[in-house]
Amino acid sequence: MNDEKVQAQRFDVLWESLVVGSTELESGDPPMGVAFGRFHPSDSYVLIRERxxxxAGIQAQLRLSIRHRDGRVIECLGGVHIQDASTELGPHEIEVTALGIGYPLYKELFPQHVLAYDAMLSAKSNGSH
Structure with missing residues (x-):
């Protein structure tokens, strides 16, 4: 197969100014401004893991944020949340969600999510004739 894979972007997940992990935010819901993906904890994650x-109410007090590799902190109006199911499902079952990323920034950061969503809408409208 000769498909070219788009280079995934990496984002830092911050607690205050401390990097607690990273993510590629490989999935999303463009109309809601939501991006989510597997969370790769750093050694510092142990400081907030219990919370x-x-x-989510307790976790909201952490005020987590997402930082693009170019240094920009991404505004997430609904916050950033870590869903840690590693105790029940294994060490790789941790996900991070960024809620409320506005346009046009969302489209700039996640064009692949927007294209996938547009393709899904197009397929639905073509199939509904």
Missing amino acids: CLLD
Whole structure:
């Protein structure tokens, strides 16, 4: 197969100014401004892990953020949340979600999510004749 794979972007997940992990935010919901993906914890994650195992209300107090590799902190109006199911499902079952990323920034950062969504809409409209 000769498909070229798009180089994935990496984002840092921050607690205050400390990098607690990274993610590629490889999935998304463009109309909602949501991007999510596997969370790759750094050694610093142990400092907040217990709070990430609790409900989102407790976790909201952490004020997590996402930083693009170019240094920009991405505005996420709905916050950043870590869903850690590693205790029940294994060490790779940690996901991070960035909520409320506005346009046009969302399209700039995640063109692949927008293209996939547009393709899905097009397929639905073509199939509904």
